[in-house]
Amino acid sequence: MKLTDALPTLLLFTVILFCGTACEDGNDERFSFTEEVRIEGDLNTIEIPMTRTNWIVASVTYFDGGIMTDEYGYPVRLEGMGTVRFHWGSIIRDKSNALTIQVDDNFEGRERTMIINLSTAKGLYSEQIVIRQEPCTNFYQIESLVYTLEEGDGIKEIGTQPWGINWIDKSTDNEETRPINLFPFYNAYVIYNFEYEVSEPLQNWFPQEESNHVQIPKDIVNGKIIFEEEKRPFTYRGLYYNELREVSFQKDMVNQKKNSYRADIYYKRLSAHYTLTLTRPGSNTKKVIQGKLLKDYPYDCSPIRHEVSDLTGDE
Incomplete structure (x- = not known):
């Protein structure tokens, strides 16, 4: 076969392979259109709609890069349905197309922040959602x-x-x-x-x-x-x-x-x-x-x- 005859076949194969990878990893669309959420200081629960279902919570970090841990001291991570508790709230996934954040009253006197790092299971695509909770003003x-x-x-x-x-x-x-x-x-x-x-x-x-x-x-x-x-x-x-x-x-x-x-x-x-x-x-x-x-x-x-x-x- 001549090289000139093989080029169209090779290009077609490359396009199919690229499309298959893109469709699998979903790089053409975010998991969620929400990039930042602000929550009031009182005990609160919010639900973040997700546009796709092939995502996991890979980690949760502070703004300084520190890793947030759960109630047992392990890095916060959620790969399927379930709930993971951290020291001032919970991350809940009880449906495939939504992420629920539950936070406790913020009596720390300052804003609380965290970054939820989402990715595909293989980690080929990732994005972040920033969570900010205001200080509580309604005290006991x-x-x-x-x-x-x-x-x-x-x-x-x-x-x-x-x-x-x-x-x-x-x-x-x-x-x-x-x-x-x-x-x-x-x-x-x-x-x-x-x-x-x-x-x-x-x-x-x-x-x-x-x-x-x-x-x-x-x-x-x-x-x-x-x-x-x-x-x-x-x-x-x-x-x-x-x-x-x-x-x-x-x-x-x-x-x-x-x-x-x-x-x-x-x-x-x-x-x-x-x-x-x-x-x-x-x-x-x-x-x-x-x-x-x-x-x-x-x-x-x-x-x-x-x-x-x-x-x-x-x-």
Whole structure:
């Protein structure tokens, strides 16, 4: 066969092969005409129509190129029908011609973004859909916080914490000693924890500081909870000054010597269970969170020990 006779056949074969590949891979048409989606900050679900059915979710990435992982720590990927959950939402495919995105409330205080990378099964064609979720502006409010005493709750001793201070008096008066007031509880804070089984800090759900203040138990007497006068922020870990802060003890201080004062601060722990009910303005939705409050607080100290030593050249 002459070369000139073979050329038409070869060109026809090439065209057929190219068309077959194009039709198989679908390079002539996007999976979806949607390239970017903006979602409001509240809990939301959107459905993205797809023009074709031969697509998979190959991966999900952040804008900086980082790979998003699912609830089990694996890279997000969805090759057929099903649902994959990531830390602030879900990607759902329950029909061949649609992609559903479900997002949680965005209480992070900034826009959340991700890039869904779609491709054919063989990866010969790919495209992206950008998802942006605005910050939430409709925050929760505390409707009620109810404490209960269950097994293991109450007040118990939890040990001691050391306190100490060194004091040097280089005054030149004639007094060998003079009195000094010591405040061992001055920086001995009350530390409390509202424990709960929620994936994100609940205090992010309350934008105004005054809206998340709740009663804190002060004491438990004969099975009854006595509350403090001042309310405190509902938070996973909070602290505040204790009522013993201004309590002082008078000791002698020796002039021209190093005076070391030491004591042990005694602590107790108050524990109680709670049920927190949250509501949102303009919505009938309520959230009920159950957990446990732990509060560690100083209540007494040992006698203050006083040690006197000579000054060194550096003192």
